[in-house]
Amino acid sequence: MWGMTAGALTTLGYPIVEHTLDNGLRVISSPDHIAPSVAVNIWYDVGSRDEEQGRTGFAHLFEHVMFQGSAHVASGQHIALLQAAGAVVNATTWFDRTNYFETLPTGGLDLALWLEADRMATLLDALTQENLDNQREVVKEEKRQRYDNVPYGDVMELLNTLTFPPDHPYGHTTIGSMEDLDAATLEDVHDFFRRHYVPNNAVLSIVGDVEPEDAFERAEIYFGHLAAGAKPPKPDGGPLGPLADMPRTEASDKVPADAVYFSWRLPARGGRDFDALDLAFSILGHGQTSRLHKQLIRSTEHAEGTGASTMGLIGGNSFGFSYARARDGVSPEQLEQETVDVIDQLLNEGSSEEELRRAKAQFERHWLHELARVDSRADALGEYATLHGDPQLINSRIAEITAIDNGDLQSAMQQWLRPDQRATLIYRQEAE
Amino acid sequence: MREFLPRPAIAPAVVWAFPAPRRTQLSNDIPVMIFDLPGQHVISAHLVLDLPLNAEPRDTEGVATICARTLDEGTLRHNGEEFAEQLETEGAGFGIDLSLSGTQIVLDVPASHLDRALALFAEAVAEPSLADRDVNRHVQLRLAEIEQAQANPAQAASIAFRAAIFEQGKRAARMNGGEPQTVSNVTPEAVGAFHSDHFGPAGATLILAGDFADDPVAAAERSLGSWRNDDQRKVMIEEPAPAPRRTVLIDRPGAVQADVRFGSFGIDRLDPRWAAISIASYAMGGAFLSRLNAVLREERGYTYGVRMNFGPLRTGGSFAVQGSFRTEVVVDALAITRDLIKVDSAPFSSQEVNDAVAFFTGVSPLRYATADGVADQAATQVLAGLPDDYVDRSLALLRSVTPEAATEAYQSVVHPDELTLVVVGDAERLAEPIQALGFTDLEVRSPADLSESS
Numbered sequence: 001m002w003g004m005t006a007g008a009l010t011t012l013g014y015p016i017v018e019h020t021l022d023n024g025l026r027v028i029s030s031p032d033h034i035a036p037s038v039a040v041n042i043w044y045d046v047g048s049r050d051e052e053q054g055r056t057g058f059a060h061l062f063e064h065v066m067f068q069g070s071a072h073v074a075s076g077q078h079i080a081l082l083q084a085a086g087a088v089v090n091a092t093t094w095f096d097r098t099n100y101f102e103t104l105p106t107g108g109l110d111l112a113l114w115l116e117a118d119r120m121a122t123l124l125d126a127l128t129q130e131n132l133d134n135q136r137e138v139v140k141e142e143k144r145q146r147y148d149n150v151p152y153g154d155v156m157e158l159l160n161t162l163t164f165p166p167d168h169p170y171g172h173t174t175i176g177s178m179e180d181l182d183a184a185t186l187e188d189v190h191d192f193f194r195r196h197y198v199p200n201n202a203v204l205s206i207v208g209d210v211e212p213e214d215a216f217e218r219a220e221i222y223f224g225h226l227a228a229g230a231k232p233p234k235p236d237g238g239p240l241g242p243l244a245d246m247p248r249t250e251a252s253d254k255v256p257a258d259a260v261y262f263s264w265r266l267p268a269r270g271g272r273d274f275d276a277l278d279l280a281f282s283i284l285g286h287g288q289t290s291r292l293h294k295q296l297i298r299s300t301e302h303a304e305g306t307g308a309s310t311m312g313l314i315g316g317n318s319f320g321f322s323y324a325r326a327r328d329g330v331s332p333e334q335l336e337q338e339t340v341d342v343i344d345q346l347l348n349e350g351s352s353e354e355e356l357r358r359a360k361a362q363f364e365r366h367w368l369h370e371l372a373r374v375d376s377r378a379d380a381l382g383e384y385a386t387l388h389g390d391p392q393l394i395n396s397r398i399a400e401i402t403a404i405d406n407g408d409l410q411s412a413m414q415q416w417l418r419p420d421q422r423a424t425l426i427y428r429q430e431a432e
Numbered sequence: 433m434r435e436f437l438p439r440p441a442i443a444p445a446v447v448w449a450f451p452a453p454r455r456t457q458l459s460n461d462i463p464v465m466i467f468d469l470p471g472q473h474v475i476s477a478h479l480v481l482d483l484p485l486n487a488e489p490r491d492t493e494g495v496a497t498i499c500a501r502t503l504d505e506g507t508l509r510h511n512g513e514e515f516a517e518q519l520e521t522e523g524a525g526f527g528i529d530l531s532l533s534g535t536q537i538v539l540d541v542p543a544s545h546l547d548r549a550l551a552l553f554a555e556a557v558a559e560p561s562l563a564d565r566d567v568n569r570h571v572q573l574r575l576a577e578i579e580q581a582q583a584n585p586a587q588a589a590s591i592a593f594r595a596a597i598f599e600q601g602k603r604a605a606r607m608n609g610g611e612p613q614t615v616s617n618v619t620p621e622a623v624g625a626f627h628s629d630h631f632g633p634a635g636a637t638l639i640l641a642g643d644f645a646d647d648p649v650a651a652a653e654r655s656l657g658s659w660r661n662d663d664q665r666k667v668m669i670e671e672p673a674p675a676p677r678r679t680v681l682i683d684r685p686g687a688v689q690a691d692v693r694f695g696s697f698g699i700d701r702l703d704p705r706w707a708a709i710s711i712a713s714y715a716m717g718g719a720f721l722s723r724l725n726a727v728l729r730e731e732r733g734y735t736y737g738v739r740m741n742f743g744p745l746r747t748g749g750s751f752a753v754q755g756s757f758r759t760e761v762v763v764d765a766l767a768i769t770r771d772l773i774k775v776d777s778a779p780f781s782s783q784e785v786n787d788a789v790a791f792f793t794g795v796s797p798l799r800y801a802t803a804d805g806v807a808d809q810a811a812t813q814v815l816a817g818l819p820d821d822y823v824d825r826s827l828a829l830l831r832s833v834t835p836e837a838a839t840e841a842y843q844s845v846v847h848p849d850e851l852t853l854v855v856v857g858d859a860e861r862l863a864e865p866i867q868a869l870g871f872t873d874l875e876v877r878s879p880a881d882l883s884e885s886s
Contacts, residue, residue: 034469036448037797083719084790085442085790103798133733137734144756145756148689254583301572327576365541
């Protein structure tokens with residue numbers, strides 16, 4: 001499973017076999033017989049970036065409706081039947097994707113494929129106003145629990161708004177707004193399903209205790225008869241250049257500490273520039289040897305928490321951000337200046353070879369961890385097939401990252417992380 | 433389109449067993465458990481210390497957490513930042529896990545770097561600097577962390593719940609990382625003393641899991657085999673005890689949701705009812721269409737999700753129905769919950785039991801397919817005093833649970849009219865209607881005194 005070059009690990013050897021059904025459904029198999037389990041994962045190439053004006057949060061609401069039954073499956077039974085087959089089941093929605101997945105003992109593979117095919121084919125047969133209304137309430141509870149009722153819960157939304165124009169595909173959050181969730185209709189569900197939930201807009205990954213020929217045969221049995229649709233066009237968001245004019249906003253609420261957030265527009269994932277910036281953000285704010293931690297937590301002791309990371313996106317641009325929460329007695333302005341100093345120093349003086357080596361080593365462990373489980377490996381295959389057109393890339397990611405040098409970091413940072421290219425959010429503690 | 437295929441049957445599961453460890457020991461008598469897991473290229477190493485949190489002096493609780501968090505801030509051989517830099521250069525991740533049952537220090541590292549990373553790991557465990565400045569900073573960071581926890585409604589609910597259900601004075605009633613009053617008392621001297629009193633090879637176990645490039649025992653012997661501490665003290669674990677039922681409302685003015693914990697003192701894995709209660713709690717609040725989630729989420733749309741959890745300790749434990757509900761419906765949700773958790777006239781069915789057994793049996797191969805999954809479970813077993821084949825035995829016991837046994841075990845542990853209720857939400861809107869439900873002993877408190885006794 002390893003390829004070794006000059007003593008360093010570079011290329012992984014997970015077996016990956018691909019087959020496309022006549023209706024355009026891409027099927028990826030990666031056999032692994034270490035455990036009697038199989039992971040089934042479907043990536044639909046639709047996310048919150050595909051939402052219409054006035055319908056923010058709809059892709060995620062739709063994901064919930066997918067569990068409300070189809071022609072041959074009663075409401076809630078998708079998960080119930082799979083759990084009773086020993087499965088772990090879930091789904092997620094993000095800017096660029098909606099993925100549905102279950103991992104279960106190999107003997108349940110047919111059931112999993114049948115259930116996924118039934119809702120891909122016949123979701124609308126079972127759709128009712130009652131089901132839509134119920135899941136609208138559930139999603140609103142999710143929004144309250146994860147965003148509205150927790151400290152700093154609106155940061156993501158504020159940063160989105162600062163970083164992208166309001167009508168940009170990434171200009172709103174995946175959870176959306178209460179008003180738009182309230183406005184969603186049965187007709188919206190019909191339209192969205194017909195436009196996006198077609199076999200030729202999906203990737204089915206089957207990873208684990210099944211051989212490729214077997215996996216493809218079963219995929220044909222359950223999905224082969226579904227009709228292809230028109231491949232939906234992707235929203236046009238750019239690419240946009242770096243931020244200009246240093247947008248800035250303030251918020252205040254009952255939070256335990258003042259905080260300073262920065263965000264940046266970055267290039268889309270899938271190129272050397274993005275990978276170089278990902279390493280730069282790791283050097284800046286990942287872990288206790290990162291620049292922000294060393295300076296703000298260890299040295300000046302002005303922050304109680306710091307971090308920086310990228311969020312890789314495919315539609316023209318990605319997103320990068322950093323944060324620092326102030327210790328008592330430290331003003332957000334002071335913390336802002338110290339954070340700026342740390343970033344500018346990295347920009348002006350570059351990173352050391354040691355720092356780059358550490359960032360790469362941490363990436364390597366993270367990536368090996370990701371591929372160690374059949375469920376997260378299946379998800380990675382769907383991700384790379386959907387967003388980059390090639391699932392084989394999961395085997396060469398470490399080599400790609402290893403090849404990046406400090407010159408790459410320097411040129412990418414000079415293009416995207418100059419001082420006038422960031423947005424700023426100051427989050428203040430509201431007086432009691 | 434042709435007619436749709438009928439729903440496929442499930443083929444029987446193949447026999448699966450939890451991996452068996454090779455056992456050996458280091459020259460200082462530390463037992464070593466080795467799990468050879470082909471294809472698992474990130475090694476997981478857990479050093480498990482028989483060091484329960486009740487080892488902490490009462491007035492400096494939190495000292496164990498501060499000590500553990502300062503371990504990787506520099507060692508006698510690698511000063512300050514240099515230590516973490518070396519560890520990260522090896523691609524290693526260093527972690528700690530402190531619980532009432534014991535202490536774990538965890539290393540994750542690609543197999544080819546194990547030897548060097550284990551040597552650094554041993555330095556952090558056996559000869560950390562525990563420098564004044566680092567200890568004092570971690571005290572301040574812990575105090576800030578407590579403020580963040582108090583401001584988060586789900587965490588606030590859990591803190592208030594443990595304070596309410598365990599007997600006052602027991603360590604289990606207070607936060608694992610210490611309360612503000614005692615964390616403030618933690619000094620560099622206290623941390624140094626805690627380390628020299630309690631960190632040592634006696635009672636320690638080393639667990640190594642993964643696909644090893646070289647013999648891991650030799651590497652473990654080089655790094656930890658000569659570790660000595662002649663002053664190490666043995667600590668007996670404190671048994672928690674239940675507290676009388678209470679109703680506590682933590683006020684969060686203007687909150688759009690209320691976080692609920694409704695439960696009591698529970699049982700541990702060695703209790704003969706454990707298998708039956710596991711089945712019962714899955715049917716009541718574990719499955720997606722559990723009795724609670726089917727009604728409160730899927731029928732009513734009151735919540736993103738509601739669960740019933742049992743949390744076993746080494747002896748005793750806790751259980752709770754937990755979820756968050758919008759303020760407008762939380763009182764109705766409580767009334768429904770109180771009815772649903774009564775099983776006297778609705779005993780568990782054979783269908784519910786079969787589904788639970790199938791779920792627990794089915795998820796095990798996946799859960800224990802990775803190095804960290806196996807090492808985590810093995811460490812849990814060491815700390816709970818369970819045998820190496822515990823997972824296999826417990827699955828066999830689950831398969832023997834009858835609907836009658838599940839119902840009986842549940843009724844013997846869950847007494848719906850004697851449960852403690854904790855709600856974190858808007859007191860102005862919730863206090864009266866909750867009292868009107870019959871919780872007449874309701875106390876309203878502020879988030880700042882989640883843990884203090886009344």
